[in-house]
Amino acid sequence: xxxxxxxxxxxxxxxxxxxxxxxxxxxxxxxxxxxxxxHGPDAETSAVAGLSMADYAADxxxxxxxxxxxxxxxxxxxxxxxxxxxxxxxxxxxLVLLAPSSPWGVPGSTxxxxxxxxxxxxxxxxxxxxxxPDRGLMRSHSLDRVPPREREAILARVGPESARALRExxxxxxxxxxxxxxxxxPLPVPTLVFAxxxxxxxxxxxxxxxxxxxxxAFRAMPGMSHWLIGEPGWERVAxxxxxxxxxxxxxxx
Numbered sequence: 001x002x003x004x005x006x007x008x009x010x011x012x013x014x015x016x017x018x019x020x021x022x023x024x025x026x027x028x029x030x031x032x033x034x035x036x037x038x039h040g041p042d043a044e045t046s047a048v049a050g051l052s053m054a055d056y057a058a059d060x061x062x063x064x065x066x067x068x069x070x071x072x073x074x075x076x077x078x079x080x081x082x083x084x085x086x087x088x089x090x091x092x093x094x095l096v097l098l099a100p101s102s103p104w105g106v107p108g109s110t111x112x113x114x115x116x117x118x119x120x121x122x123x124x125x126x127x128x129x130x131x132x133p134d135r136g137l138m139r140s141h142s143l144d145r146v147p148p149r150e151r152e153a154i155l156a157r158v159g160p161e162s163a164r165a166l167r168e169x170x171x172x173x174x175x176x177x178x179x180x181x182x183x184x185x186p187l188p189v190p191t192l193v194f195a196x197x198x199x200x201x202x203x204x205x206x207x208x209x210x211x212x213x214x215x216x217a218f219r220a221m222p223g224m225s226h227w228l229i230g231e232p233g234w235e236r237v238a239x240x241x242x243x244x245x246x247x248x249x250x251x252x253x
Contacts, residue, residue, distance in 0.1 A: 009077030186215020
């Protein structure tokens with residue numbers, strides 16, 4: 001049995017993978033989906049305040065150090081960047097990144113990304129706050145292809161995110177500490193990077209640059225948006241990831 005660690009994105013928790021994990025488990029993989037610090041179901045609203053992307057990555061490294069085998073890392077959106085940041089320290093078998101946030105040094109490819117990056121500077125001037133999710137924005141961008149009833153159920157479960165972490169992701173060029181850097185050169189681990197063809201949060205042009213930066217393979221999913229782990233067509237994403245993992249001897253050994 002091979003262990004898969006699934007890392008959720010901003011404003012979410014381990015619950016985000018309730019659907020996506022099933023095909024892995026059905027094929028005999030052991031799936032673990034930890035909550036990032038401050039994102040658990042019983043966490044206080046302020047629990048994420050002041051947390052850095054470096055905190056999330058360090059937590060993931062410690063979590064994986066306690067596993068009996070080298071894991072496969074699967075990360076969605078901000079969680080995909082957490083996986084990238086931790087990959088060199090975990091000695092992972094493989095990386096599967098789903099609409100991942102980009103690491104330090106990878107520029108956006110659309111005007112909309114630039115507007116979002118500017119807007120995040122208005123959230124909290126001292127990097128100390130916990131930012132409430134913008135459910136209207138999530139309806140139109142992240143969850144735009146999710147059926148309305150399912151979409152509202154997801155929105156009922158989202159919670160606050162660290163303003164500091166969001167700024168480190170979206171305004172990396174203002175970060176002299178290069179917090180979200182993934183180190184020099186390609187990652188020393190087989191990597192597959194997915195993008196939704198219609199994703200406005202992390203557009204395919206930007207995700208393709210991330211895949212190139214990491215030395216990974218890139219795959220655009222026709223007609224899909226940002227919620228690759230649960231919007232219509234998510235099964236195709238899971239099947240493609242499993243086929244790649246099971247066919248790649250380096251990942252499955």
